[in-house]
Amino acid sequence: MSEPVRPLRADAARNRELLLAAAEEEFAERGPDSSVADIARRAGVGKGTVFRHFATKEDLIAAIVVQHLEPLFTAAQRLLTADDAGAALLEFLSVAADQRQQHDVSFLQSASENHTSVIELRDRLFNAVIELTDRAREQGSVRQDVTGVDIWVLICAPVHVVSYLPNPAPDQWRRYLAIIFDGLRPEGAHPLPQPAPTLT
Amino acid sequence: MSEPVRPLRADAARNRELLLAAAEEEFAERGPDSSVADIARRAGVGKGTVFRHFATKEDLIAAIVVQHLEPLFTAAQRLLTADDAGAALLEFLSVAADQRQQHDVSFLQSASENHTSVIELRDRLFNAVIELTDRAREQGSVRQDVTGVDIWVLICAPVHVVSYLPNPAPDQWRRYLAIIFDGLRPEGAHPLPQPAPTLT
DNA sequence: TACCAAGTTGACCGCCCGGTCCGTTTGCGG
């Protein structure tokens, strides 16, 4: 079943990394309509080389998304072993926001929803967020009526709202994460008007 | 200085409305890359007619944005006369979210940032939000360290986070508006790590 | 060092986009 994949040639491996880095920068700067030709130019390779490494533009996007989800998943797993689950949840949200602030490619997620590699990693990350949230709720660090799905959809909010500012400070998202997290705390919580959603 | 603009012919006026409605639907369903040809087809007119009414695609987008900002501004002005400024602010955020939930074209805002008509209306709306927020803060309905700019960037958040759900209930945004608004209340507020931003 | 598979390249293809243009149709004042 398993294929004895030969290692990439040295120049090919280097070009692959150059391409991923260039594509990430290009998407972060120019948005979701960045062209493959521009990405190739930024990486200093021909356009044909892009398609040798990634069969379609969508495959390239999926590779970038995976590269972003991976360290997030690692962080989530590490934080699952922390004693203070509330602080762990807050730090996870900080790590996620900080990563997005550097290179915001969140708009690529929807363009790679069909790739199994993205789906698998995304689901594992989702489950880790559920666990983080459950632990924080059990310790009374967040309100009783908040679920992992709530946290899941709120991950992106701090960075997103900052994108409406003309020249935001690099850490501006911290202000809005703090506001939102205050809304998640048990103290002074008002009843929620809608039941918690699911992902199905 | 003023031009004696003749009234539109009956069919032209009707087509203009058809086009605006069709474009709004098309953008809401297909996203920011909807084509002018598809919009014309949905409106039941030729492509040339689109460009008779709106010189460029950007002009069409700006007209849609203005059509969305106008009722929002009206609502904000009305709510400025309410007694309970905290409830007024919450209702303004509800009106804004409810409108966006019906036809989310918020991604068009950035594509029409150069149009004076959009800029003027947006600035007037912004000032109204400042006033609404100042009144709510003075009445102690929201925390002392929150500003109108904070509210301004948070307007879009409830609808945005819901967009990450596969089949959201029409009122799902209310859950997240409630969470965020709890974070804006004075009770149990933790100090904010970053100063309030400005729009310049 | 000589060989060749692996890798690179950029011209090229078909497609679709925003925008133009002119021949045709139509609403409406006299």
Next chain:
DNA sequence: CCGCAAACGGACCGGGCGGTCAACTTGGTA
């Protein structure tokens, strides 16, 4: 009801896109 300006429609244009391919270069190995 007539005449015409206003409005309409769709073929057409230049340009940029994702993706292909055949000629060329190069890294690793025997």
